[in-house]
Amino acid sequence: MDDPLIIAGREFRSRLITGTGGASNLSVLERALVASGTELTTVAMRRVDAAGNTGVLDLLRRLGIGVLPNTAGCRTAAEAVLTAQLAREALETNWVKLEVVADERTLLPDPIELLDAAERLVDDGFVVLPYTNDDPVMAQKLEDVGCATVMPLGSPIGTGLGIRNPHNIELITARASVPVVLDAGIGTASDAALAMELGCSAVLLATAVTRAQDPERMAAAMRSAVDGGRLARLAGRIPQRFWAQASSPAL
Amino acid sequence: MNARVNGSLRELPDGATVAAVVELTGAPSSGVAVALDGTVVPRAAWASTPVADGSVVEVLTAVQGG
Secondary structure: OOOOEEEOOEEEOOOEEEOOOOOOOHHHHHHHHHHHOOOEEEEEEEEHHHHOOOHHHHHHHHHOOEEEEEOOOOOOHHHHHHHHHHHHHHHOOOEEEEOOEOOOOOOOEOHHHHHHHHHHHHHOOOEEEEEEOOOHHHHHHHHHOOOOOEEEOOOOOOOOOOOOOHHHHHHHHHHOOOOEEEEOOOOOHHHHHHHHHOOOOEEEEOHHHHOOOOHHHHHHHHHHHHHHHHHHHHHOOOOOOOOOOOOOOOO | OEEEEOOEEEEOOOOOEHHHHHHHHOOOOOOEEEEEOOEEEOHHHHHHOEOOOOOEEEEEEEEEOO
């Protein structure tokens, strides 16, 4: 079945976007990325002398996986805009996963700074994929300023708490006319499947795979879950009923 | 003269360019970007952009994250 994900006119066969953070080493990461089937993967921008390993770019190029720089660590719109511009220069892509977080403890998005940064980056020619709260109003505003997707969290980054407010995600997917990507909070395969069943167009995850006991196997699980959830969404689930309904004919 | 390079104060020869500072950091040959006093300097301009005394230079590359 031909069912590509299209973001800003670019077509993807895979609906799983992955991160690279948290993997214990590059060979573990490589096996996980291959097993996930992903075609788009995030990287962070850091100072050269503090970076340590920079082999991640070579790895993504070798695997033919698109690079999606993020603005992780940025706390203000100004920081995020500069980081995105540096990423564009360094990586020759105008795509950016926009993150502007309010504090280190929750890593929750700062909606005021986020919207400001999104608007400035769109004006500067970026394809902006913003990490946002699971707030339908904010999602609409981000879309209105020209973001290419909206990426609501299921729960805070790295918590693995899954989708804490499925109804909000459904409200967002029901109204959005850009792809909705469930970003952050995925803990296991059923969370990813639920995101797709709620109408998300894709799932972005990192920790759930990279810190799993067997990252390669979890990556394969996430791939199947995203595919399964997407199929179920397209198939149209049965309505929920209070009382039983026999599925065999009466005697 | 001195400049703050990736957070550390570094002594640089007078007339040092952005290209020289990048080399000083040991940055890889690709996948690197530079901000001079909060503004991106395109790679093509590195060799012709001088770093003034007291400048703040950030040399960034991609790492695992997100």
